[in-house]
Amino acid sequence: MRKWGRRVRWPLWRCRGLHTLPVNVPKAPYDVLFCGTDHFARKVLENFLKQPNLYRSLEVLTPPDAPQSWGGKRMRVSPVKQLAKEASISHAQVPKEGMQAYTLPGTIQNSTAPLLLTVSFGHMIPPSILQKFPTPSQALNVHPSLLPQLRGAAPIQWALAKQLPHTGVSIQQLAMHHFDTGRILAQTAIPIEKQTTYAMLSAQLAQIGADLLVDVVTDLPELHRTAWDQDPAQVSYAPKLRPSHAEARWEKWDANQIEARMQAFCEQLRMTTTLVPASGNFPKARLYLLEGTALDANLAGQDRQTVAVLADQPPGTAIYSERFQGIACLFAKKATDSGKTCAKRQ
Helix, strand or coil: CCCECCEECCCHHHCCCCCCCCCCCCCCCEEEEEEECCHHHHHHHHHHHCCHHHEEEEEEEECCCEECCCCCCCEECCHHHHHHHHCCCCEEECCCCCHHHCCCCHHHHCCCCEEEEEECCCCCCCHHHHCCCCCHHHEEEEECCCCCCCECCCHHHHHHHCCCCEEEEEEEECECCECCCCCEEEEEEEECCCCCCHHHHHHHHHHHHHHHHHHHHHCHHHHHHCCECCCHHHCCECCCCCHHHHECCCCCCCHHHHHHHHHHHCCCCCEEEEECCCCCCCCCEEEEECCEEEECCCCCCCCHHHHHHHCCCCCCCEEEECCCCEEEEEECCCCCCCCCEEEEEC
16 A cells, blocks of 8 residues: 555545645745754755745744853754755744744745745744645645654654654644644655664655655645545654653563664663662662663573573663673563563673
């Protein structure tokens, strides 16, 4: 039903929410307002700029510059704003009071074909702005998941952390008052390969999203007509990352789950744990797990000494392994495991 790496057009049974909308969407070129922040959004904008037939004017809106976590008064400029400066594109920042205080540029307010595009923007677009765009398909969002799966702020990270077999990119209409709930115009699905990290998957999905957005805007009137509703029975969420998401739960997670979270969160969070010394000679210490690999549960033929020490210990027990030149940690075992599951911290 899905073709990997190809745009998805769902069969009729999956499109029961379809209806022909009475208002027609104008054809390209459009007067575009692009709202975005990060490297994912920058890639999408870079690709869109290479399609001058799709826009007659283009404005960029980004969140305000953020203070560096170090460096005194230095400010961190978003990748999208950097690109706007490099390409001499007119750009503005979200007012300190929020999007409610933002005024659309004249090129959008006076346009017969305005188009709003958001990518990793992080701000709710208020109804007062959405109402300036005549049809729902003239206000679009590029979301890196197969909606309605993984609605929320961190879909790439949670696709990896949840060890999903596949993910993708959706182009969806912006909805009033809610994130990621609008009707879908197109999707591209891809498999998630083993050992994929956040950086790898983000770069892959950014290119897919960039290409898919160009396809959608090129064929917008037709895709507006065939847009489909999200299936509420398939909804899942990808919440904003918190430090607690990266705290190792030895008694709950197996080694593969820990490894998946390390690959998913490594750009934003470090996996952590608390070292409790067996002897009590020094106080508890907070440790960062910088690198690790899930090992086969049956270590008998590889490191008999480690297996013997860990055999009857509770999850979370750790010992230095000369065989693996690192720390071997005992994890909770899966119901299908024949033995304990271990991971190596290198």
